[in-house]
Amino acid sequence: xxxxxxxxxxxxxxxxxxxxxxxxxxxxxxxxxxxxxxxxxxxxxxxxxxxxxxxxxxxxxxxxxxxxxxxxxxxxxxxxxxxxxxxxxxxxxxxxxxxxxxxxxxxxxxxxxxxxxxxxxxxxxxxxxxxxxxxxxxxxxxxxxxxxxxxxxxxxxxxxxxxxxxxxxxxxxxxxxxxxxxxxxxxxxxxxxxxxxxxxxxx
Numbered sequence: 001x002x003x004x005x006x007x008x009x010x011x012x013x014x015x016x017x018x019x020x021x022x023x024x025x026x027x028x029x030x031x032x033x034x035x036x037x038x039x040x041x042x043x044x045x046x047x048x049x050x051x052x053x054x055x056x057x058x059x060x061x062x063x064x065x066x067x068x069x070x071x072x073x074x075x076x077x078x079x080x081x082x083x084x085x086x087x088x089x090x091x092x093x094x095x096x097x098x099x100x101x102x103x104x105x106x107x108x109x110x111x112x113x114x115x116x117x118x119x120x121x122x123x124x125x126x127x128x129x130x131x132x133x134x135x136x137x138x139x140x141x142x143x144x145x146x147x148x149x150x151x152x153x154x155x156x157x158x159x160x161x162x163x164x165x166x167x168x169x170x171x172x173x174x175x176x177x178x179x180x181x182x183x184x185x186x187x188x189x190x191x192x193x194x195x196x197x198x199x200x201x202x203x
Contacts, residue, residue, distance in 0.1 A: 004030075004102055005109035005199035008125075010117035011132030012161050014142040016177035020132050021113050023188045030110040037097045038090060042067055051089045055082065077160065091120060098125075108199035118167050128195065131171035133164060138178050 011017050021031050041048045044065050052067060053060070056075060062068045076083035102110055112126065123129055134142075136158070143154040168174055173194075175187055 004105050004107060005128070005195065006098075006102060006126045007109060007111050007128040007130055007195055008117050008123070009111050009113050009130045009132065010115060010167065011177075012134065012139055012164065012167070013115070013157060014139045014146060015132045015134040016142070017113055017115065017132050020175055020177060020184070020188065021111055023185060024111050024192065027189070027192050028107070029192065030105045030107050031113060032098055032101050032110055033113040034094055034098070035113070035115065037094050041090070041093050041097065047093050048089050052086065055085055055089070087120065091122075095122070095125065109195045116161075118162055118170055123170055128172050128198070129170055130173045130175065130191070131168055132175050132177050133168060133171075134177045136164070 009017060009021060021033070025031050040046065042052060043049065049067070052072075056072065060068050060072050060075070072086075076086055098112055102112075109127075111130075114120075114122070117123060117126075117129070139158060140151070140154050143149055143157065144151060147154075149157065173191055175184070175191070177184065179187070
């Protein structure tokens with residue numbers, strides 16, 4: 001079975017990646033979401049579950065036997081060594097699952113939603129890179145409204161990711177997600193047609 005053309009879609013937190021991926025999905029494009037994969041492989045007794053507990057201890061298990069993701073996030077936010085160790089557990093499993101799912105698809109291309117694409121330096125695993133870009137203040141407002149963070153907390157979260165300029169340097173395509181929904185749909189439809197053409201053109 002041929003491997004489909006893979007478009008990595010990335011962007012900062014609260015940049016609107018879900019809105020954009022939903023638009024592609026409505027056009028029939030398969031979506032592979034790395035956040036969803038991560039949640040699945042860290043469920044109780046799934047591949048990464050016991051390795052994470054061995055690394056962080058049983059304090060990160062909630063009363064239902066599930067990982068306390070908020071507590072885990074707080075730990076790695078303040079500990080780069082443990083953050084790297086967690087990534088070493090998760091990333092190989094995530095990319096193995098991306099590959100497994102992509103070869104099962106019956107569509108010329110797929111969108112792989114991968115928020116930390118540039119931070120993890122995995123750009124070369126994809127055929128095309130699409131960045132969802134949003135002005136900083138818009139991103140900040142969305143994060144505070146969506147997750148009820150304070151201004152300070154939202155700024156700290158955004159500061160842990162690379163800045164827009166660094167991320168956009170790696171983009172083949174950029175979607176400004178501060179535009180109207182109609183313009184956004186038009187932009188996505190054009191990209192969709194472009195990706196179909198790339199995916200189906202002879203080498």
